[in-house]
Amino acid sequence: MSALFTPKTLGKTQISNRFVRSATNEGMATPEGEVTDRLVKVYKNLAKGGVGMIISGHMFIDPLGQASKGQVSIHNDEAVPGLKKLTEAVHQHDSKIIFQLSHSGRQVEKQVLGQTPMAPSSIHRDLINIQKPKQMSEEVIQSLILAFGKAAKRAVDAGADGVQVHAAHGYLISQFLSPFFNQRSDKWGGSDENRFNFLKEVTKEVKQAIPEDKILIIKVNGDDHTPDDGVTPPLAAKYAAWIESLGYDGIEVSCGNGAFAPFSVFRGEVPVEDMIKYFPWWKKAIARIKLQKMVGKHDLVHGYNLDAAKVIKAAATKTPIILVGGVRKLSHMEEIVEKGPADFISMARPFIKEPFIVNKFKEGKRDEVKCISCNKCFVGSRQDLPVLCYEKGYPKK
Ligand SMILES: Cc1cc2nc3c(=O)[nH]c(=O)nc-3n(C[C@H](O)[C@H](O)[C@H](O)COP(=O)(O)O)c2cc1C
Numbered sequence: 428m429s430a431l432f433t434p435k436t437l438g439k440t441q442i443s444n445r446f447v448r449s450a451t452n453e454g455m456a457t458p459e460g461e462v463t464d465r466l467v468k469v470y471k472n473l474a475k476g477g478v479g480m481i482i483s484g485h486m487f488i489d490p491l492g493q494a495s496k497g498q499v500s501i502h503n504d505e506a507v508p509g510l511k512k513l514t515e516a517v518h519q520h521d522s523k524i525i526f527q528l529s530h531s532g533r534q535v536e537k538q539v540l541g542q543t544p545m546a547p548s549s550i551h552r553d554l555i556n557i558q559k560p561k562q563m564s565e566e567v568i569q570s571l572i573l574a575f576g577k578a579a580k581r582a583v584d585a586g587a588d589g590v591q592v593h594a595a596h597g598y599l600i601s602q603f604l605s606p607f608f609n610q611r612s613d614k615w616g617g618s619d620e621n622r623f624n625f626l627k628e629v630t631k632e633v634k635q636a637i638p639e640d641k642i643l644i645i646k647v648n649g650d651d652h653t654p655d656d657g658v659t660p661p662l663a664a665k666y667a668a669w670i671e672s673l674g675y676d677g678i679e680v681s682c683g684n685g686a687f688a689p690f691s692v693f694r695g696e697v698p699v700e701d702m703i704k705y706f707p708w709w710k711k712a713i714a715r716i717k718l719q720k721m722v723g724k725h726d727l728v729h730g731y732n733l734d735a736a737k738v739i740k741a742a743a744t745k746t747p748i749i750l751v752g753g754v755r756k757l758s759h760m761e762e763i764v765e766k767g768p769a770d771f772i773s774m775a776r777p778f779i780k781e782p783f784i785v786n787k788f789k790e791g792k793r794d795e796v797k798c799i800s801c802n803k804c805f806v807g808s809r810q811d812l813p814v815l816c817y818e819k820g821y822p823k824k
Pocket residue numbers: 449450451452453483484485527593595596646681692693694751752753754773774775776777804805808814
């Protein structure tokens with residue numbers, strides 16, 4: 428039997444196969460971040476479709492950490508009953524569910540928060556807000572470390588099998604880790620050790636909040652793809668060794684950032700004209716120039732985080748690796764799991780189009796996913812549409 432369909436433990440939990448649904452913000456929550464029936468159905472279908480472990484879309488752990496409308500909240504206890512519906516839907520099948528805990532930091536449109544976002548440092552104007560974010564005070568940093576822990580406790584209360592700390596893609600933890608975004612000179616910046624401190628403190632809080640039998644994983648960047656050096660592969664390797672010593676049960680390897688290079692995270696087409704439509708008139712010209720520069724820069728290469736995963740595996744030899752990014756062919760997945768460096772194959776966009784793909788692989792009905800990485804699912808999310816496959820077009824308003 429293919430190694431892809433053999434079980435493997437993550438921490439103390441057995442996962443029935445090597446397929447993971449990578450975190451995908453479905454944009455289906457209420458404006459306040461509550462779980463809806465539509466969202467429950469997405470999770471029910473994914474679990475039914477045979478995937479061993481589902482990582483939720485990133486959930487905001489603080490009201491000022493929201494990244495977009497329609498994102499799920501885990502920032503207060505009122506969220507727990509709704510979140511329970513997700514775990515119950517998944518546990519009706521042979522699948523596990525992990526909640527991804529996140530804070531957007533600077534990577535959010537001002538209108539979503541109703542105020543200027545906060546970040547480790549007040550530097551760099553980006554494509555999102557044009558203006559600079561506000562620098563976080565020590566008091567805010569301390570409160571957010573606690574908020575990650577409280578959110579982890581809520582995940583357990585809601586019945587999740589564990590949590591994933593979102594330290595990738597240019598969101599808050601990723602901003603702290605990056606020499607490009609973090610230019611602080613206090614204990615949170617100035618050296619690699621100091622830039623790692625925020626993640627270290629967050630991890631301590633999260634570990635205290637969850638029982639030992641729950642899964643604790645992290646998503647990291649092998650490369651930030653920022654205009655100047657942020658996290659690059661050598662720094663990612665250094666961090667990976669420290670992450671292993673913090674006791675994570677698994678590391679998911681990704682890359683990129685949403686503010687300067689969104690199409691490095693999910694590679695493929697850059698739908699420039701579709702994107703432009705949703706910028707306000709005064710941002711359209713600059714957005715077009717910036718988006719056109721991205722065309723062809725991050726075309727889909729199968730398994731584009733594979734080299735980064737090798738570097739990270741070499742630095743964190745005892746920790747299972749979850750590989751995400753453009754993995755599309757069954758034979759390729761098999762090779763990666765059988766020869767290394769990854770123990771699990773994670774996908775996001777293919778599951779939007781085909782929630783039942785793992786069962787189809789298993790039944791021998793398919794050897795490749797149908798997703799063409801056109802990225803219209805992502806553009807839909809920018810228009811506050813639910814995240815669905817819009818390869819054939821968007822609904823008429
Ligand atoms: C619409 C959309 C929403 C996403 N939401 C998240 C998210 O909430 N958290 C996260 O870590 N990554 C998110 N991602 C990135 C994916 O998890 C994944 O890293 C990336 O799409 C590459 O994998 P793929 O080629 O299999 O799609 C999202 C991607 C897309 C297209």
